[in-house]
Amino acid sequence: MPIHNADVAEVFNEIADLLEIQGGNPFRVRAYRNAARSVGEHAQNVRTMVAQGADLKAIPAIGDDLALKIREIVATGSCSLLASLRAQVPSAVTALLHVPGLGPKRVRRLYEQLHVQSLEELAQAAAQGRIHTLPGFGALTEAHILANVQMRLDKSRRFLFAQASERAQPLLAWLAASPDVERVEAAGSLRRLRDTVGDIDILATSRNPAAVTRQFAGYEDVTEVLAQGPTRASVVLRGGLQIDLRVVEPESFGAALTYFTGSKAHNVALRRLGQERGLKINEYGVFRAQTRIAGETEESVYASVGLPWIPPELREDRGEIEAARDAALPALIAHVDLRGDLHAHTVASDGHASLRDMALAARERGLSYLAITDHSKRLAMAHGLDAARLAAQIDEIDQLNAQLMGITLLKGIEVDILEDGRLDLPDAVLARLDLVVGAIHSHFDLPRERQTERILRAMDHPCFTLLAHPGGRLIDSRDTCDLDMLRVTRKARERGCFLELDAQPERLDLTDTACRMAKDHGVLVSIDSDAHSAAELDNLRYGVNQARRGWLEKADVLNTRSLARLRPLLARTMRSSALEIPESR
Incomplete structure (x- = not known):
């Protein structure tokens, strides 16, 4: 079985999980975590590097020992340390860590x-009341564990969009290169860019369909x-993703x-329009009766009911049919529209690259500005910055901006919103950003009213620009907070601040419906990578996907603006009266 970078990263992450559970050396655990991240993000396939005799130590965080393990994994699919x-x-115990x-x-x-x-045994232990008797646990913790485990067990198997796309795209390219394949394209939720994907549907045309299904079934x-x-096949890929x-x-490809x-x-809405015109759409x-009048292209299908082609991302029956009929479909944002990124981390907190390296990586990706927003001190596990360290970073950014060409670093912080809505750092240092x-x-888990008031109070602070990952969700791991998003959106409009669409694949927070709400209320959304390494700046593409599902256009997105147009918008959120606010606020 061929090995991909994601497979090597998975082995290293499992080794780190098991070492952590055993109470292993934290530096050794961190080494495997860093190696997993580095290999997973590496542009070149490690299998190719091994075959060509390339130096694996050229990959960041990889030394002699880890290079040997990579070769072992490429050759055998695993390594002896993991087996041990x-x-x-x-x-299966590692699933509990999630x-x-x-x-x-x-x-x-x-x-x-x-x-x-296992998760099932954990749910049983919690339901039987056996967990809260252990040291370090309590009845409330036990109840939360039970709720979280049941949520995970109740959900049908779905994959993050990024995971599904990573598996599907090489297969699509492999099929497209076949002389027997004329056209091939993914359909379903993958094509609609949903944040999670179940099974994947692939459609193809060919003069020799049986040869294509045989080739498909033999994919590596x-x-x-x-x-x-002869015309259909269904397989399961390594990792459990089913593809049909x-x-x-050819004359049915567009309809299919x-x-x-x-x-x-x-x-259903499209078929109803067809029925009104005496047409059958399948x-x-x-x-019309027994005569096919359209179907070779999607455009012909939509034209048959008097509509322009509708982008797949919008096909959720949320007003797209009406907008198409009224010639009011949005001109959806594209990745090339982004001019910068307003949320990124460095080694100063829990990132994996320096200020300079993040700046150069952003410039390489065509961005003209990057906001450095390391964590604040409350997030101790992320080595968050206190006021003194943030002040030193501000000076360092000023010095670096004097040297850099083609990229500007903006001075920021991802400051914790405390339980009562206060911010985690003094006003005096925030005002310098x-x-x-x-x-x-x-x-x-705060109740809806308290959680909402907490956010609203934070947004009232005179130094508040952007609400990051507003719902706090981690897809398939932590649900969105019980938050009155309508009140939050209206507050952002009133306050003149902005909402973030965090593009990390496991977050994609704002949701698509919340993006649409922001647009309807005239609140600008910032699509940010939340990058913790140079490679994670590429997360922006997932954020753009989500924004398109939320009907966002270029003008609806804050960071499509040039730096010259952005600065006044940011400055208006950083009110000069901040220094007059009592420290007790």
């Missing part, structure tokens, strides 16, 4: 004292062939692409 650790602690509220020490205690080895990443016929292929007639892209609600085409990014990193 699995013999000591079942690998339950909010469970760190390595607690997981080790659950495993050693209650013999919990396939672990199981569920079905294979349909080879259709429309049908299998969905959503179901959009298709995956084979658009028919270009922007202040406020974020919640604790007390996610």
